[in-house]
Amino acid sequence: MVQELADRVKERIRAWGLLAEGTLETQDSVLIFGTRNNLPVVHILSDVIQVMSPAQLPSVAPPVLELARSFERYLASSDDQIPHDLVERAQRLYVGLCTSQTSTRLLHGDLHHYNILRDGDRGWVAIDPKGVVGEVEYEIGAALRNPYGAGYPETRVAEPRAPVLSVYIKFLNIALESRL
Numbered sequence: 001m002v003q004e005l006a007d008r009v010k011e012r013i014r015a016w017g018l019l020a021e022g023t024l025e026t027q028d029s030v031l032i033f034g035t036r037n038n039l040p041v042v043h044i045l046s047d048v049i050q051v052m053s054p055a056q057l058p059s060v061a062p063p064v065l066e067l068a069r070s071f072e073r074y075l076a077s078s079d080d081q082i083p084h085d086l087v088e089r090a091q092r093l094y095v096g097l098c099t100s101q102t103s104t105r106l107l108h109g110d111l112h113h114y115n116i117l118r119d120g121d122r123g124w125v126a127i128d129p130k131g132v133v134g135e136v137e138y139e140i141g142a143a144l145r146n147p148y149g150a151g152y153p154e155t156r157v158a159e160p161r162a163p164v165l166s167v168y169i170k171f172l173n174i175a176l177e178s179r180l
Helices: 002-015 026-033 039-052 064-076 084-099 136-145 154-158 162-171
Strands: 105-107 116-119 123-126 132-134
């Protein structure tokens, strides 16, 4: 079953014109999604984050603060699945974190378990970048939420985050005191 899924992933990526013959090791990529031990995946994600950022920031990548407009859109909508007072509190926290950034860089913007693949020549690589500018701490948010959904038990959401966070803190040189 894993090989069948790996072959389907490979064919789809090849059809999109994103794959040179024989370079993608999809079986490795598919297997990391189903692992019960998340820490090896966190190490892989940390490695990918470390090698992604160029020295110069491109002018076309928006700062993460621009994403705060999503809070306003939600509050203006008729959607009430999330209490508005909770959204307003999250908005204040998000804007506060964005305006207190000290060291920004180009980020993937949506880096998580499903957006990394193993390339035979380059190793683990990120796919489907959103391209935003912010602190490295922003990058780990999507990874902390994922994997979630099809094929993962609901208890996965409540997985203890301390071991995962300790890997990111160590390998990405995050000063935890500055983020609390």
